[in-house]
Amino acid sequence: MIGKETFHKISVVFLYLFFILSPFSISLSQIFAGTSLFFLFLDSAWQKKLPRFESHFLFWLLLYLSFLITPVLHWDVVDWKRTLMKSEFGDIWMGFLLLHHSRLTWNQKKILKRAVEIGAVFLILSGIISLLFPYRLAPFVMDGFQYLTGRRLPHQLANVMGKFPLYLPIGFQSTHLTYGGLLALYLPSIFVRTLRNFNIFRKKARHKLSLIYLLGFSFLGLVLLFLNQSRSVWFGLLFGFILLSLQKKVSIKKILPWIGFGLLGILFLSFLLYQHNWLFQRAIDDIFAKRSLENQRVWIHKMNFGILKDSFFGGIGSGNYPSEFISKAIPLVKEWPELYYDLSITPKSHAHFDFLHFWILGGLVSVISFFGFLYLTTKNILTVNKHTFFYLGFFTIIFAGSFQCFLLDDEVLLPFLGILCLLPKSKPKSDDLEKRQIRKIQNKVYGLLLFWILISSIGAFYLTKTPAKELFIHRVRTETNSPFPLAQSSINANGPVALPSGTKELYFKLSGCLDHKINFDTDAQVRENPIQIKIHWEGTIEGDLPDSLVLETRKRESFDQDKEYRVQSERIVKKETILNDRKIVSILVNPKAYLGSGVEFIDFGFLYSWKGENPFLPAIEISGNCD
Incomplete structure (x- = not known):
């Protein structure tokens, strides 16, 4: 017999499974989230009343509806199946997770927090396995617990004592950024539980x-967060911590020694990794370098602001970003052909x-909706009496979203919205003074959020x-395809x-x-022109130039390794020995020689x-297009 709360309880069970299993698979995450919503609506139908549409949910809904403004205005030429089902708008259903907020009881939210x-424990365990395992976990499992030749291997972080290799921890996720986003959302729950138990132990042993x-587990989580190298998440957690600390009366004298020791420890560990790990060197160097090996964001933002310039008010509509990106890239590639591959x-x-992506798609309506959602969610979080830091991930993702589209990544967005369901229902304050103090803090935190979005937009x-x-x-x-900074410095060098x-x-x-x-x-x-x-x-220096060079002409595939999820194969097509006669040596390669089955790179190998x-x-002198 179906009871009054049967469907609601089933919905809570699937929500429980959703939180636990999200770290393992986006498919499981979507299935359990969707099933919980199915039983939520079934419960509403059984109860013969609609779910409560709260203000923050309505703003989130309006945000996605704004993506349809431009398609509606051009309804006769729009592929509606693609726009509604296979674009950003297709993720609108995830926002309905916010409806759980008003339906869940206090006890149910407490259980779901557990x-x-x-889920945080599973996320940490999967991170540890990926730290030690020589293959990427997700494809390894999907391929029947075996490694298929050609699959991309994880980035190696270090080789301890020359015998124990460590790899970039990404858990079951496909990128370190997604794993870093999940760490930002899940780890605060472990930190809060640890602090709570510490206070109990200190009082009652x-x-x-x-x-x-x-x-x-808290320590392991921090280590994985550090090794994961998601810099946006690092700074996002720090930013969120500062924001949430504004509502606490924190004694600087008490926490200053801990902050000092913590910073010294981080600096020491950073120094060690910087000296011995190229991947960490690149992560740190790229923070301060205007021009780096990872400068894709420069031309991405060139496209972004080019699109905004033409669609400032109404946006371009859901699903149109890739085509608009390409339309802005075409003239750039015509002028600089070497940019095509990147x-x-x-x-x-x-x-x-x-923020920019929402603005590009939905125009000013999207901007207003996003800011409204931020304000109401910030207000709800800051009214939590205890354990506010459980929701630290919200501010982290908003901050980090200025560097990556975390809110467009289903693996991050689903638990992001799910955790907001666990916020307690706000209760009106009877004390006018307390109301004013809370409102003052809310405005300050919200103002800092807006300020960050403004500053990061100006930076972009x-x-x-x-x-x-x-x-x-x-x-x-290098021979193993790692960056080689010393040799890199010789490219187009002055001497x-x-x-x-x-x-x-x-x-x-x-x-x-x-x-x-x-x-x-x-x-x-x-190509008609030779690669050169x-x-x-030439010249005389106070030192020794190489006596000889074994030069390799190499061919390399040009597909997208991240998309294909395998490495580009390379082959040597020519090898010659060149002796130093103290003259400029010009190397010319005919593009029509050694043609493969498709578009390939002509690379070079140098053995001095x-x-x-x-x-x-x-x-070594080489122009952008090797002319």
């Missing part, structure tokens, strides 16, 4: 084993900035001023580059150019040899 904690267990593999499904706009010629760099790699004394041989690979001419609106045609580089062996004890690396 589910978040369990109880739950010792539980406290040790929680401290261990632009072609740049994710064109989103703007890498949540500033990036668009970077000259197009600086948007490309020929990458130098020879000093090497460590005693170096007798040095090998590296230089990424060249495509053997075809291609743009987004044209078919690939075999120059090696500057020295007899002297004071080696210098000659400068």
